[in-house]
Amino acid sequence: MITRESRNYILTDTKKLGRPRTFDYDEALMQAMSVFWTKGYDGASLRDLTQAMGITGPSLYAAFGDKRELYLKTIDLYADVDGCAPVVAFEAEEDITKAIKGFLSEVVHYATEHESGAKGCFLASSVVTTVGQVEGVAERVEAAIDDTEKRLAARFDREIEKGTLHEDFPSRERAALLYDLRQGYMFRGRAGWCGERMQKDIDSRVQMLLAF
Amino acid sequence: MITRESRNYILTDTKKLGRPRTFDYDEALMQAMSVFWTKGYDGASLRDLTQAMGITGPSLYAAFGDKRELYLKTIDLYADVDGCAPVVAFEAEEDITKAIKGFLSEVVHYATEHESGAKGCFLASSVVTTVGQVEGVAERVEAAIDDTEKRLAARFDREIEKGTLHEDFPSRERAALLYDLRQGYMFRGRAGWCGERMQKDIDSRVQMLLAF
DNA sequence: CTGATTATATATCGAATGATACATAACTAT
DNA sequence: ATAGTTATGTATCATTCGATATATAATCAG
Structure with missing residues (x-):
């Protein structure tokens, strides 16, 4: 009825x-x-x-x-949608080395070539200034960090389950590190750095992130 | 006269x-x-x-x-004065392991306990928003990054000269990495993270920064 | 002293800010 | 067709913004 x-x-x-x-x-x-x-x-x-x-x-x-x-x-x-594009790419790639490299490359690209014309990370380069100034911002920024790091850590965990990474691989620590590298690139992008300048040391950073 | x-x-x-x-x-x-x-x-x-x-x-x-x-x-x-306190500490300490650890600890402290009550890094959390909006800001931010990274790299180079680090140690890369870790901590500090939460994984990061 | 110079205090400027009141237009339900 | 509902367009509100004009006070040079 x-x-x-x-x-x-x-x-x-x-x-x-x-x-x-x-x-x-x-x-x-x-x-x-x-x-x-x-x-x-x-x-x-x-x-x-x-x-x-x-x-x-x-x-x-x-x-x-x-x-x-x-x-x-x-x-x-x-x-929820735009900013997590590199994370989605990280989750989608099965080969962990390629996944990390793809994530960092996406980040660099995102920081310097966003279609809107804006540079860097919206949260890190603009929103963060209003933490403590605009009600409702602080919770959202903190939640965004937590959510992203958990997704990154989960991807490492999956690799442990697959046996590709050692069972004692510090997923959470490396996820936090990966996130900090993301923030670093985003900051440089906002500061005016071009993508090529940042792409250089991606390979050595991939190695470092997987070292055990 | x-x-x-x-x-x-x-x-x-x-x-x-x-x-x-x-x-x-x-x-x-x-x-x-x-x-x-x-x-x-x-x-x-x-x-x-x-x-x-x-x-x-x-x-x-x-x-x-x-x-x-x-x-x-x-x-x-x-x-020129306030923000480079951790760098000064990094340059002053002779033991490179203690120097790195001290730098990161200083950064965490700076990001969360600045006497002014402000959180995070002035450049990364506020100034960067005005890059491209306020004339004169972009050059200053870029110069600040370059200057800091060069000082960090110079400290590593000094260690190479002392023989403590391998002559092929990638000073510039590690300086950039150290700087990104700084930015990560500063961002987290602005986002409301407490110092203790960040202090945890400093030791493993020190090891990573010195690995060769 | 006088004159020059710089800082302070009060009062206020025009412009831009975020936000609405009001009347009208376009759609759905009955 | 009529009533109810939501969006649009115009015009405008009070407030706050960054910035100054003016007069007065405090210092130094001579």
Whole structure:
């Protein structure tokens, strides 16, 4: 039996009530992320944001809440989708040596050639400045670090199970190290370094990460 | 013979003309650095700055120029004096193992317990956001990285000359690695991590940095 | 002393900030 | 068709922003 409530539920999932949006929510959010990434939270004005998102002020507030709420949504977008691209590549490659090399190469590429034009890591180069200043940021940054390190460590653990790495291989330590190398590249990318300059010592770092 | 010009030169170096300042220039600059460090460039308002520095707006502008010039002066202060404390410790210790361990410990301490109350690295956690946004920042950040890495590499080189490290020891690579570890700790410190959590794996990292 | 120079204190400037009120338009449900 | 709901567009709000004009105070040179 279809009750009034369940019908409404289905409808809200398929066709919404009222006038439909004339812009794409996710695309606008991505543009907002680019603005925050490049200019920082305080440096990004509502004018900057609405212009890049292609919408007006009232539309922004109706769809995303105020500036802070929009900011937090862009952080979630980065942590859940955009920023973890190198981690996904790391998880997908079966050969651990290639996986690490691929991860670091992806990081360097990400830090210097992001399609948005922004440089470095959104969290490390922009968001981190607002820790303790904007409510809701601190938890998200800490969670992003923990999540990434756990995923990196899990990939090493899988290699231990496969027998490719020694059973006493320090997965957690190496995951933390790998993460720090990521941060280092991201920082250099934001500071203006080109990719080639950073690619150089990747091979020796791969060896180091696997040494036991 | 003391010319009018030379007398004036001497005088400007000892006692200045006009009404003397009622505040300490360096101390005020340090306070300004703390504000920028904590709140970021755009997040730091003139009200924040003048209040922390204990001076009025006109005094700030007379002594330091506009907001941007004050900002650049705080960056120079950090790069030349405050931020390089761990590097100084690294250079001073003769035993290379203790030197590395001391450097990393100093970094962790610096990232979490700075007397100003600010967390992390001023450059990595605040200034880097304004690269490409505020004129004069990019060069300073890049110079700070280069300078620090060269000093770290020079310390390794000295060890090679002493014969403690192999003559083919990759000083430059290890200096870059050490710098990235620094950035990792600084980032974690800003993200809210406590010092103890980071101190744990310092020993294994010291071994890794010296491995050949 | 007088004149020159520099710092301070008060008051305030125009511009930009984040955020809304209001009327209108576009869609769905009945 | 009507009512209900949501989005858009215009215009604008009060506040805060970075920055100064002006007058006064404190020092030094002569």
